[in-house]
Amino acid sequence: MRRVLSYGAAVLLAGWILVPIWFVVVGAFSTADSVYSYPLAAWPDWSLESMRFFVTSAGVPQALLSSVVVALLTGVLTLLLAAPAGYALARFVFPGASAYRLTVLATRAFPVVVLSIPLAVFFLQWGIYDTVWGVAFMHTALALPFVVLMVAGVFAGVPVDIEEAAQIFGCSRVGAFRRAVVPNAAPGLAAAGTFAVLLSYNEVFAASILTLQEPTLPVFVLTGLTQAPLPFRYAGALFLLAPAFLFILLIRKRLIGVGGPTLR
């Protein structure tokens, strides 16, 4: 009985997520006429006219490449910066830990909108304006506060005994970290990295300020999309979703881990 309930809950929750996405698919693959009619059809007419417009728009492949590169760079950079900080927060009690946590979060509580001119000038002067590195640096700064907290939570969840056991068996502190903590924390770290990657991929405001000739895909598509006709909005939305969905598909195995952590 419990099993039935669990499956039922899983199906309901999955349906709740999937049905709206199905609507986007229907809209993206329907003719303009169908999209404007009411009641809406539950099944697409399999017309490619809206999607074709996006796929063949001048500049889309470059924008897509830009987005992917920026997102991956952000993921890696953020993890590299967050790992030491997260470890410190998880393993040590020291004055200033709470202050650090709050200050780091405070950087995110301020709307990016307002920081735009100073940032643009700064980037122009540093020569990283309109480059993938520039946007990646910015996105890392945006993701860092959250990833630090997530990583701290991950490391805190790995019992100290494991590290201590490793040290007893002759590992240095760093060695214990590498051999004992990282493997157990890996799924959590992958999760935190995934968050950073997707935050970067979807981020449009800072990216639109910091790019001009090298826009990321959301900048390229979304700035025009809110004013585009409805059929294009569906197609544009699906077009934006597809790479992200692909990425999540690829990364999900890492998130589950194989077999899960064990003490031995």
Place this chain on the structure above:
Amino acid sequence: MSVRRSLPYLLLVPSVAYLLIFFASPMVQAVGLAFTSTTGEWGLSSLAAMMSDDRFWPAVWTTVILLVVLLPIQLALALAMSMIVTGRLRGKGFWLYVFLLPLGVSELGAGILWYSIFVEQGWLNTVLQAVGIVDRPVLWLDYREPWRVIGTIVVAEAWRSTSLLVIILVGGLRAIPRDYLEAADVFHAGPWQRMRHVVLPMLRPTIRTALIVRVVLAFEVFATVIALGGTATDTLATQANRAYTEFQDAHLASAYGLAILVVSLVAVGIVLAALPTHKERGE
């Protein structure tokens, strides 16, 4: 010995330095803007202008309501989803994939999507009419019924941003060594008892992290609110955005930014107080 004591601080240096470079100067400038008037004099006039705007308090109220309503709903949904993904059901990979899909949807995209669902000639009404629950389209986005509009925003946001909590909770659940769970089974603990006595306590730091992240992110959401509520529904974030992009008043926008900062810190403080950290394990 001093290396040991300074170790945590050394570990913090990369992230602190990085954030200082990027945010310090712009934030100082932005805060400065909040404390100057549009004509350049120091003072509280921009802050006063913000607070005397008749949309200010409704915006605060709506912001708080959205948060208070969303948080428990999202936490419950996320817990359910993460338990499914780490439990014993088959097809875990599939469930995880589905539950994480909304992460790939940007805020603007989600706003567009849910608008097309709730709009008068949209998906929700199509389904309701087809099933026979209503015989004419319902105006879900009717600003004259503020609770209805808030309801639509809650649904849209719950759909869009619960996945993040799922990630955090799954990470935490995965890090619970299996031996602890097996021990519970050895003692014939039922699922509820296992939850209460083993899982939730071990999950505490993770839940705290999840709540803090969610709270801070919640305050910057404005695309869904604008998409569904239009110009008749305000939160602090939409007001900040509007002040800057429509009224080109950087001072007012910064004032709102400051307000958001204060409210976020208060909210985070409440979460930290409600779920205090145990003495962190370690030296």
Place this chain on the structure above:
Amino acid sequence: MGVSRRDALRLGLGTAALGVLSACALDTSGAPGGVGSGGLVFYSTQLSTTEEAESVRRQILAGFGQQVQFVSDSSGTKLFDRVRAEAQAGTSNLALVGALQGEFATLWKEGLLRDMTDVVESLGDRGFTSRYLDLARFDGRYAFVPWISASYIMAARREALEFLPAGADLQALTYAQLLDWTRAIQQATGSARFGLPAGENGLLKRFLQGYAYPSFTGGVNTTFASPEAVGMWEWLRQIWDTANPQSVTYGFMQEPLLTGEVWVAWDHAVRLVDALQTRPDDIVSFPAPTGPRGLGYLPVLGGLSIPKAVADPQPSIDLIRHLTDPARVSTTLRTVAWFPPQDLAAIPGGLPPGVGQEAETLQRMVGTPGAVASSLAVGLGGQSGAYDKVFTDTFRGIVLDAGDVRGTLATQAAALQGVLDTAQARCWAPDPLGEGVCRVG
């Protein structure tokens, strides 16, 4: 065991490699007007929808000798941010700027634009009408070259036409008849089917400033709180009761017109054209109504200019020549439905149905006896946002929140005077032009 160290290392190196490679690889240029570094950057606040931008890249820019990057974002604030940031940093990535007259006024006031008088004079053969040339002049110098123009009109679905009040001519309605019409529709169908773009990106404020106020009161600032204004707001309140409440989310009226949620709408011609093109037999356009003081309307002018920081303006000037030549003008009209700032009567026939309807409607509107052309606010500089806010706040107070008309007008009049005083702005059409700061009445 999860992610192994080797995997993590591979991922990291691979990403970094991708980063380096793409920084080089993305230098390769795409199609003319595509994305990628190199070439001139043409930044515009107009023509920013996905379709319009595509038309610009593929058709309007085609045939120009050099490579051009067309970048567009409708936010005026982002344009200001960019130009200011570049001026501050001493660089100039933007070669050419396309924007609205009001946006250029702000940039001109801050000294960020090149004096374009020589370019305008060299383009005498383009035949720009004097009305538009006047709008392009600030302090006696030309700040930009007139490029595209439009105005705001109305459109309706055929099913609405049967409810027109007896004796009313669709092409010559009064505001009172409009109200009777939308009321009739509401009574017959049980749904409110009028629509105004009162959403976040909607241009309702232009309706108030350039249509409602001049038509009812004969002015805008000087008659802001006059008895005629009170009458206008009361009319607005009544017609809002017949409007679809989702109007607070509408930015572009063509969509609700196409889906049928709205049957009668007012909006910018460019934001209605899609409806007219998609369903030319089901949707018709018609001029804005006439009020007690005439038919107030707002011509919109977009132009081309060069930031002062640009070292070598010649390529940009060549691009301006290209964009304003007759063949390109015709393409612009056909593809994105923006009208040239030349005499409307000179437009050749053979336009696609939607655009053709709009051309007719515009000509009719402009030619109506008693038509009063307003100007977009000039001379407000950085206060233009605050100026618009007064109107938006007044609308919200009186119409959305159903507040007291006279009281709200009095409060907002004070705010309006504050804005005008701060900007030291003189009155502009339809108010009587004069010296000294404009006084709110």
